[in-house]
Amino acid sequence: MRRFFDPRQALHAPALELHNGGFAPYAETPARVDAILAAIGGTETPPDRGTAPILAVHTTDYVDFLQSAPARWMAAGRSGDAIPYAFPVVGRRAVPLDRIDAAMGRYSFDATTPITAKAWTSSYWSAQSALAATQAVLAGERAAFALCRPPGHHAGADYCGGYCHLNAAAIAAQAARDAGTARVAILDIDYHHGNGTQDIFQTRGDIFYASVHADPATDYPFYWGHADESGEGEGAGATLNLPLPHGATLTAFRGAQAVALDAIARFAPGLLIVSFGADTWRGDPISHFALETADYPVLARDIAARGWPTAILMEGGYAVGALGDNVAGFLGGF
Template sequence: MKTIFSQNQLKHAPEHEISDGQLKPAVEIPERAEIVLRTVQSRELGEVVEPKDFGERPLARVHSPDYLAFMESFWERWTATGRSSEAFPFVWPIRSLREDPAPDHIDGLLGRYSMDAGTPIGPHTFEAAKAAANTALTAAEMVQQGERAAFGLCRPPGHHAGHDFFGGYCFLNNAAISAQWLRDHGADRVAILDVDYHHGNGTQSIFYDRSDVLFLSLHADPKVEYPYFLGHEDEAGENAGKGYTRNWPMPLGTNWRAYEEALDDACRWLLVYKPDYLIVSLGLDCFEKDPISGFKFESDDFTKLGRRLALLGLPTIFLMEGGYAVDALGTNCVNVLEGFERG
């Protein structure tokens, strides 16, 4: 299996995040991608290739023009105010507050286009996010051109980013951009299976009223886990998309045996839907030692995950999402990919 990766993805290098009400060392760091890359190479998974540059159009097919313009110009506008440290939002247009007209001040815009205070923007954030999107698109193109599977080593991740907002360490929705690109290039149906510990709220919201992209997510119950406000079992799509979103929220402490039941159910939906392509939002944060997870996967369980996905017999694009137990991240990631290859 080929791995796609760009060194430009390492340029986003946050120092801190806000979590648990405190300023803490960031966990979504360049080392995440570096250790996965080293494991891919040491275990000889396959060739590592540079992504193509697909330009702005695939991004604009998913994200709003004003959001992309905000991200493109953010750092220049931020530093023009005399600030040089990484940026965090601190006010949001919720409930009775207005989103329009858009504020002129960069702090107002920062709140308008974000969903949390834990996702800092630095000088090279958008460059890295665009490189991650190109990584995902290159993986999709490889599979579209005949590869059985490809692995997009995306970083920063993408599944929390929505049509016009960032959050959850995500700035561009790599899975959604790839799914839309496949649709634009002849696919009738695309499925996205999100196995990250956290619900892929951005991906769900992008396709919630559509039937041409099936979204399935297995994740921790949002009543007790981020993102808190999306990912419940009764969310099943609306309008033309009714029935084409499915969620399996699970309790903290879930291990592989319990998770496997939900995975089998999701796989049955895939067999019924019969997509032309499967995109796997590959979060590795179900691991028992992940610092921001409450699930109990062991490293061998990720091999089982890969084997189960192989049984579907679908052209598959793996895109890395979360996973923050850095020492084990490479092992857990490649276990999935090898499990799929040997399935």
């Protein structure tokens, strides 16, 4: 299986995040990259396809904000990484965004996602890796893997959050559509719901989004991913959420994934994108499922057996010591 990654994806390295009411070491560390690379071997450097595929998903003002925020933060006399602290409530008036603090709240939905001087660079190359894997599959490969770091599925068209700045899965899906693939499906099997991906495509009928994740009644991102969310307008029926309780083991997860795969089969996609998170592992420090390392090849084989051309994109997974084995197991099973 071809694998794509650019070393610049490791440059984004925040020191802290605001978590459960206090500052804590940033969980989405560059050490995740080292662990995965040590387990899966060499990767190819993705070509630079520019900003056009990114701007096909994300708004121009948001992309401009990501690129300018660090300099604006420093110009305001701040030190360290840029972290938002004030957020607009739905229905409140728009305000001028001249002050960086206002802009940070406007384009973020949480305080766990600092914008460092290298956030744009790393996220940009994460998206390029996803595009490279997708193009490889469109060109005839059965499957390809993109080591997307930072992850992407929490980022919406005009907001960041959940360690995510650019939504690599959404960018890849839209690029496949623009390349002529009539129907694209996204299977999200990260512990946390991919709210950004759902937001981007919830009114679209040409891109199917299915997610197996922790119940948002108890887990982040709370406000998305409930079972009754199924899409809107032309996208009605093109979203499927399958939340699971704490402690879910392979039996429950595999069963929910099978429901998702059956729904995707009815959709009949020309391409499958898998947003794969290894934070479903039993020892993940910020998650509460109970999958074992030996379970990942099983889940991967179930997906591969459906026969769809597949681009696999890395999302979460924060138990660095086990991360490499879990990712390698999934890829090997596929």
